[in-house]
Amino acid sequence: xxxxxxxxRAVEDLRRRxxxxxxxxxxxxTRAWADAWDVLLPEFxxxxxxxxxxxxxxxxxxxxxxxxxxxxxxxxxxxxxYLDTLAPQAATTISQDLTTVMLxxxxxxxxxxxxxxxxxxxxxxxxxxxVPEEALAAIVERTTEQIHSSTRPLPADIERxxxxxxxxxxxxxxxPRKTARRLVRETEQRFNGGLTRALVIxxxxxxxxxxxxxxxxxxxxxxxxEDWEWHAKLDGRTCPSCWAQHGSRHPLEEDGPLDHQQGxxxxxxxxxxxxxxxxxxEEPPSLTPDARTxxxxxxxxxxxxxLGPARxxxxxxxxxxxxxxxxxxxTSGWRDSYGVTPxxxxxxxxx
Numbered sequence: 001x002x003x004x005x006x007x008x009r010a011v012e013d014l015r016r017r018x019x020x021x022x023x024x025x026x027x028x029x030t031r032a033w034a035d036a037w038d039v040l041l042p043e044f045x046x047x048x049x050x051x052x053x054x055x056x057x058x059x060x061x062x063x064x065x066x067x068x069x070x071x072x073x074x075x076x077x078x079x080x081x082y083l084d085t086l087a088p089q090a091a092t093t094i095s096q097d098l099t100t101v102m103l104x105x106x107x108x109x110x111x112x113x114x115x116x117x118x119x120x121x122x123x124x125x126x127x128x129x130x131v132p133e134e135a136l137a138a139i140v141e142r143t144t145e146q147i148h149s150s151t152r153p154l155p156a157d158i159e160r161x162x163x164x165x166x167x168x169x170x171x172x173x174x175x176p177r178k179t180a181r182r183l184v185r186e187t188e189q190r191f192n193g194g195l196t197r198a199l200v201i202x203x204x205x206x207x208x209x210x211x212x213x214x215x216x217x218x219x220x221x222x223x224x225x226e227d228w229e230w231h232a233k234l235d236g237r238t239c240p241s242c243w244a245q246h247g248s249r250h251p252l253e254e255d256g257p258l259d260h261q262q263g264x265x266x267x268x269x270x271x272x273x274x275x276x277x278x279x280x281x282e283e284p285p286s287l288t289p290d291a292r293t294x295x296x297x298x299x300x301x302x303x304x305x306x307l308g309p310a311r312x313x314x315x316x317x318x319x320x321x322x323x324x325x326x327x328x329x330x331t332s333g334w335r336d337s338y339g340v341t342p343x344x345x346x347x348x349x350x351x
Contacts, residue, residue: 014108
């Protein structure tokens with residue numbers, strides 16, 4: 001159970017490899033959406049300019065007129081055609097790296113376990129084994145189904161938000177050129193809402209598959225492992241909830257870390273004590289950084305950036321505890337997760 005400097009390096013190395021894969025997916029997905037919008041942009045510009053060029057009797061285009069405009073309808077149909085292609089393409093892009101994720105996880109997890117054993121002790125010597133291939137294949141299959149299920153509603157959902165923004169926006173009277181510029185910008189934002197969702201799905205499902213593979217390997221090595229430890233990346237980009245969860249210990253049977261969507265936290269398996277593993281050697285203490293101590297060592301500006309001034313004041317005054325920063329929440333269609341406790345739930349009565 002001695003988390004060493006080598007363990008922390010192995011954790012960071014595995015995190016880096018996962019990030020490299022998700023970054024590559026982000027680039028591929030972004031290129032696909034950008035290329036599609038480059039084709040669609042002239043269609044929407046022409047349709048919107050035509051629509052707002054001649055306002056009706058009341059000085060603006062009515063919803064009914066916008067809904068009947070053939071050029072605008074054609075632009076929306078073209079967008080739907082692209083979305084019908086982009087959604088399954090996104091699912092395929094996200095799914096194609098899952099097998100690599102499994103292999104990287106098995107290799108990285110073995111390294112993490114080995115670094116906690118006495119120097120020079122191979123993991124196999126204490127009975128540590130790799131997860132069966134069929135278990136990894138089952139994770140890949142299950143995750144692929146989840147990815148396709150999550151991306152399938154994208155075309156209809158994004159088309160609906162685009163229509164809503166266009167018709168609502170055109171019904172507001174203002175300078176025609178200003179209206180046209182605003183509507184083109186808003187239409188692009190709605191179209192790229194599909195990209196945003198695809199990127200969330202990509203990072204979340206990839207990391208959850210990685211954690212599921214770790215848990216599967218833990219299941220077959222309970223004679224070697226004690227529990228798992230929640231490891232957050234203790235920097236200015238990490239949310240208060242993940243800072244508060246860092247270092248917490250959990251049973252091997254428990255899923256996790258249940259961080260928020262696109263979370264960067266790691267599941268670090270912790271071995272049994274050297275004595276329990278049969279080594280009559282003095283074991284060094286764990287080197288997992290204490291999150292609160294690390295946070296208190298940061299400069300005030302960084303602390304405020306992480307917590308926000310109100311939460312920081314409550315914490316420093318003793319009105320709330322470190323653990324109060326994290327709250328479990330349920331989200332329809334997704335797993336439970338821990339997120340930042342809303343400020344309104346932290347303020348003391350009458351505060």
